[in-house]
Amino acid sequence: MRPILVFCLPAIGDFIRCHAAIQIIAERFPGQSIDVVTSRLAAPLARLMPHVRKVWVAEKHWKPGLKERARLARELRKENYQAAYMLTSSTKASLVPWLARIPERIGYPREFQFGMVNRLPAGWLKSMVAFGSRKTRLAEQVCAIARRGERPAEDGPLPAPQLVVSPEELAGWRQRNGIDAARPVIALYTSDFANKRSWPMERFVSIARDHAARGWSVWLVGGPRERQAAAEIRAHLPEAIDFTSTPDIAEAMCQIAASTVFLGVDGGISHAAGALGGPCVLIYGSNRAYLHGPVNAQVIFLEPPISTPGWVENTRAVSEDRVREALATAIRKHAPQFA
Template sequence: MRPILVFCLPAIGDFIRCHSAIRIIAERFPGQQIDIVTSRIAAPLARLMPHVRKVWIAEKHWKPGLKERAGLAREIRKENYQAAYMLTSSTKACLVPWLAGIPERIGYPREFQFGVVNRLPAGWLKSMVAFGPRKTRLAEQVCAIARLGKRPAEDAPLPAPQLVVSAEALAAWRRRNGIDPARPVIALYTSDFANKRSWPIERFVSIARDYVARGWSVWLIGGPRERQAAAEIKAQLPDAVDFTATPDIAEAMCQIAASTVFLGVDGGLSHAAGALGGPCVLIYGSNRAYVHGPVNEQVIFLEPPISTPDWVENTRAVSEDRVREALAAAVRKHAPQFA
């Protein structure tokens, strides 16, 4: 059987959502090899995804140019792919399977891609002109492409993205970092406090102090965007462990997988926490969780009521008490030994 190529979205959260479509394709074609194309920043996550054999790198935005895309197409041509699923709307990305001679190129004809995309999912026009949440819910769009527009039987839920850190890799990470597996951990993902998606610093600190008083470790998770926020929290809570200088995203996956419960805001690492399967509480405000949040069932979403003034931009309406209750419920259900 000839392999299948899936062009995934480049941003971390969007890329993780693409795994729902990969799961559908793997179920439709059992035993068939699946390769993916994505950005360099998202590529390390692919090795944690079931069903993915190989990753091709295509940088985001306008770089590289057409010359580099043509070079990628020449390399891809050697693999003799049967079909390409275009989960991205990028015209430059769609040119790659066309130049590579992949006979079946499946997707929505966005950005004037008629002819480049040569197999359209059923109901594609209705989907493209739809209004409301279903126009923007990315997880549904990528799954519809993978299903060729066919609805699942009895309106089955979307398959949830999965990331798997092996027990061996997790144990090795704990040994390298001197982590005691018996001590419970709350992982905090704050984003940048200047970002309207975040939650007030004093509330993160208050929650963290509660857990430190109970003997838990507090880990600050993220990358360059979260480093200033982590420094501000650590200045008030010296016991917190700052992991925001982590060199790569694969390390961050070990940090999240090793934690007992994850508390975060809207962002790529929150999608990763959901896909890793651990207990997860997410605070949403500027984006609504139904449209933009993970679809993993163990995730608890906390949002301001729609009646709250400025609810679209304001996470402050999510109280500390609601967060404490949600965290306690998540721990009772998924890690009762630490409740």
């Protein structure tokens, strides 16, 4: 059977959301190999995704990029793919499977790449012109492409993206880093405190102190954007462990998978925490969790109260008490030994 290629979105959170579509494709074509194309940043996560055989890297900002895309197309042509699912709407991305002569190229012609995309899902025009409350979520859009626009037999929930860190890999990571598996851990993902999506620094510190006083370890996870925030938290809580200088995103997945509970804000790392399946509490601005949050069932979302002014994007109106209650619920349900 000829393999299938899936062009995924480049940002970490969006790439993880694409795994919902990959699961649908794997169910439709059991036994067929599925490869993905994504950015260099997101590519290391592909090996943690069930059903994915191989990952190709396509940089997002190739300028002008024709030479690089033609080179990638020549490599793809050798694989003899039967179909390419275009979960990204970029014309630059659609150019690659067209140059690779993949016979079936499925997706919405959002940048009017007719011809490069030659199989349009049912209802594609209605989806393209939808706006406001009628516009479908990104997770729903990629699943619609995977289903070719057909509704599932039963209108159930979207497939939940999955990232799987093996027990052996997790045990090796703990051993290399001297982590005591018996000690509970709260992982904090803050984003940049100057970012309106974040939560006030003093509240993160307060929650961290509560857990440290009960014998928990406090881990600060993320990347370059979170390093200053991690330094500010450690200035108030020196015992917190700063993992924001981790050079490999796959190692960051071990950090999250090894934690007992995850507390974070809107961002790609929070999508990873949801996909890894552990207890997860996420703080979002008003009306943003449904559109932009993970669809994993174990995630608890906290937003400003409905009585606050509409379209509140910052999270200050989410109180510490609500966060403490949500963390206690998540731990009691998913890690009762630490409740």
